[in-house]
Amino acid sequence: MGIFSRKSKKDDVTLNDAGAADSTQPSVTSGGSTLVVNRLVQDALQPWSSSQNAQTMYAVLRQCATGDLLLDASGSEIADKAAPFAKGDTLAIGTQVDNAGKRLLVAFTDNDRLAVYRQNGGATTPPLSLGQPASATLQMAATTYDGIAIDPGSPDTVFIAYADEIRRGLTDEAGVNEILKTAIVAGSPVEEIIDRAEAAPVVFVGLSARRDDKGEVESIMVPALKGPDGSMYHPAFTSPAEVWAWAPDLDAQPTGFANIARSAREDGQAGIVFNPAGKPAVVPIAAIADRY
Secondary structure, eight states: OTTOOOEEEEEEEEOSBTTBOOTTSOOOOOSSOOOOBOHHHHHHHHHHHHSOSHHHHHHHHHHTTSSEEEEEOTTOBOSOTTSOOOTTOEEEEEEEEOTTSOEEEEEESBHHHHHHHHHHTTOOSOOOEEEEEHHHHHHHHHHTSSEEEESTTSSSOOEEEEHHHHHHHHOSSTTTTHHHHHHHHTTOOHHHHHHHHHHOSOEEEEEEEEEOTTSOEEEEEOOOEEOTTSOEEEEEBSSHHHHHHHOTTSEEEEEOHHHHHHHHHHTTOSEEEEOTTSSOEEEEGGGTTTTO
């Protein structure tokens, strides 16, 4: 809680117009391989590999809302790999089929892991990769495929999330809060965090329901956070996955930043803490007192 307490396949699409692919495929602007290193996802994969549960799964998914991932395009037919994709080139996106017959998009957190995957599969030529926003990759996995396999063949246990798990953790629009999440990860100034939060189409709170002996809800509570100085803060989240990576027993409820800000002020809290499962962003109540 931070400072607060299988078988490989490929999908082909021919580029009929220069640089234009089917809308379900990633947009491609150049040939060759894109250099990507996604440390956030790599760091989340380590706990997942040693303890696979709902909390560690959502800890990985929450980090897929920002940064980039690599797709394996090694099976593509490209006339000139040093030039942009052109008319007549065929883009092939690597996939796997699991034991239940579900087709999974494969993605990688860096070029070395893709290279190992290709070598283990018997490839003798350098891989061809496409760098894509991680949120767009997860969106593709949840809509065009049955899910995603991240870093298959890596030293860590391969991470698999199925389409329903992706949609549950990142909503039907995986990139809905990419801008706000990215600002938080980057440690942006408080004013920028506030601006991004106010512009966000939705943010989330974690709810705890108290039930009676019959299972009926008696009351609903929003847990507060205690800061290092003992002050209380209102937690806020950029996705349901952020909620469950912090406290998997909570319910994730969509709301707006204004509602959270007013609640924090009315409850006399010291501020708002975004995404407390990792490196959080703290918005002091004084920074929003004149707005709410």
